[in-house]
Amino acid sequence: MDRRDFLAGAGLLAVAPTASSAARGVDWGAVRREFRLDPALTNLGLFYLASNPREVRDAVDEFRRRLDSNSHDLMPEEAREVAVALGQYVGGAADDIAFVPNTTIGLSIVYGGLKLRAGQELLLNDQDHAWHQQAARLAAGRVGANVRVGTLFENPAKATEDEIATRLRNSITPRTRAVGITWVQSSTGVRMPVRACASVVAEANRGRAREDRCLLVVDGVHGLAAVDDDAARMGADVFVAGTHKWLFGPRGTGMVWVNPEVSDQIVPLLPSLSDRSPTALLGPGGFHAFEQYYAVRAAVRFHQRRDPRSRRPHAARRLGLRGHGVLRRSRPHRPRAGGTVAAEKHPDHHGVVPHPVRAGRHVDPQHPGGDRPDCAGDQRAGSLIRGSSAVPGGSSRTLVFSICT
Structure with missing residues (x-):
């Protein structure tokens, strides 16, 4: 063969x-x-x-020109517009969005800021990215918590929702404070059934005190703009993704979306430039390459304009691969x-x-x-x-x- x-x-x-x-x-x-x-x-x-498509490159150049002409003006209204665009794109709200440089830093901020106690655990699986696992381990080690890595399917080519949900259900314990999964795994190509996992986590949370509630954290970098679904409406508590991959956004940009129902369960690790919401406070402050951040909105706009019937056309249509018999x-x-x-x-x-x-x-x-x-x-x-x-x-x-x- x-x-x-x-x-x-x-x-x-x-x-x-x-x-x-x-x-x-x-x-x-x-x-x-x-x-x-x-x-x-x-x-x-x-x-x-x-x-990056021309529209994104031009936006970066334009914001750079404006900053060069008046470096004191950081154009805070532009940051708000980016949050609005990303919130709409994932099916959430602007106040549920924090800006981060990439997925790794976003996951580190989430796990590091999670109200985690000694004796509790973070549950991941063996196909989560090594840096996802490391972000969890660093956070757990600071408070005396544990990280447990399990296996949610035996064979990626034969994985089923039932198998994944059953294994997850059997893995969660009363000590499990968060479950981390990867929407689309770079190691196997498997697209994890987020909604099924969210149902299992919700079931496990019945009767739990708020401080013991298990959160579902999704590394979504390979699903954002590649899978035709609303990231904020799949049942996850936290969704983290770089915007420099399938979204075609500028390099060094990313986002964290937090369900407002659990925003009080994650505290900021670093000073932030934005105080518009509890989630926005998670984004690291200081000076950034603002022309890159502001141009993320152009990446969203680039996708939407090419399929006006959908605010989130997926990558295969945007690149035209299907029309060429390619993908x-x-x-x-x-x-x-x-x-x-x-x-x-x-x-x-x-x-x-x-x-x-x-x-x-x-x-x-x-x-x-x-x-x-x-x-x-x-x-x-x-x-x-x-x-x-x-x-x-x-x-x-x-x-x-x-x-x-």
Whole structure:
């Protein structure tokens, strides 16, 4: 069995063309030209540091010009507008948003500020990013709490909502103060059933005192703008995500959303520039690259304008991949959990021709010479796939994307 047959058999490779992008009359060629991408590459590795579209680059330049002309004016109204845009985008409110530089810092602020006592525990799973786990361990170690790492599914290709929910239910104890999960796992491609996990956590909270309430914390960086769902309406208590990946936002920007019902359970770790709400106070203060922060609104606007019927069109439509027969994203199946692995196929080519890589290691297209740093020691199979594909007109493209199975 070759790699392509294996992926297709596992339900991870979906390459049939669709017409969803063509139906709206969008000029996807024009959309692609908004990005400074190497035309010789069909780069599906933008989950790392996304290329910024022209609209975002122009916004950064404009805010930089304004700050250069009057550095004393930090334009606080712009920060409010970014919070409004992000709040609407995730289905929440501006006052539920805090600005952070990235997901790692956001998770560290959340776990570090959680009202956690000695003897309580933070429950994570073995497919959460290493820095997610480390953020929890650092916070727990400061107060004498524990971090417990479990396994929520046996096989990512066969994971089901029922399996995940049952394992989570059996793992939560009266000492569990927070459950951390990853919406879309970078290590497996599994899209975690957040709503099912939220139901389990809500069940565990029945009869608990407020100070013992278990919170559901979601690392959502690979789901924000890639999954067509409202992050603030899935039942989580906290949602953390960088905005520099699928949202195509400026580098060094991110967000924390906190359910206002639990905002009193997380206290600020650092002085903040904003006192508009308890959640806004979580954002670290001091001087930042404000032109980057303010331009996040342009990234949201870029997405919304290309699909006026939806305030949150997902990444496949925005990039026009579907209209080119390039990508069909796995949808969540019940009882199976959804996947997010992508592949490309053009009509006149029989498939991707991958170069072989070492088995038993994760490899990332941004680290072509070696392993992805967060996966050191992990023995699950992974591959960097580089192949060539003929496209209409006789030209060719190199495909670059990663897959972790």
